[in-house]
Amino acid sequence: DQQVKQNSPSLSVQEGRISILNCDYTNSMFDYFLWYKKYPAEGPTFLISISSIKDKNEDGRFTVFLNKSAKHLSLHIVPSQPGDSAVYFCAASSDDKIIFGKGTRLHILP
């Protein structure tokens, strides 16, 4: 029973364009949502988070949008750069733990 779902295993985007990564969740008790980026053979690194009381958080090229009624969040990266090629994990937290999605592999094309 997946509480955090990333339905696109992979995504290819042209360099300079906008990358949009999507995530759905089922548990309305989650109070924080986070995005992590992971390169091969490294641990995930924190990118950006959003509280459940907000609907948008922006940090440089990265913006996270939260739609609580749809239980959906998305990460926008603009403009996309070659170094953005990685696996992106959506995560949601409540109480003591964080639940991760399976990840979306983003390929930035030259």
Next chain:
Amino acid sequence: NAGVMQNPRHLVRRRGQEARLRCSPMKGHSHVYWYRQLPEEGLKFMVYLQKENIIDESGMPKERFSAEFPKEGPSILRIQQVVRGDSAAYFCASSVNRAGRGNQPQHFGDGTRLSIL
């Protein structure tokens, strides 16, 4: 400012042996989490510890797996009598506060890749 340190990076064991994975959290972090990642899967929560206490082990298999975070020294994830299905990447994370809330997220180590022959 050292990050979360995990060792070894790679560990090879034969079926039936024991595997010990070590994790030193970031300085100032007293909350430690262990996750397992199988190929093509996300990170699955295993256990959450604070110094000398297991807070939540709901993700730990009931047998063969144990974790500790002693007063002194690193956190240890121990797998006894390993089987082929234990082959995975094991990640440790640490945070300043509980569950890495908001602006104080969990910081991850680079993982230990465990291979069972």
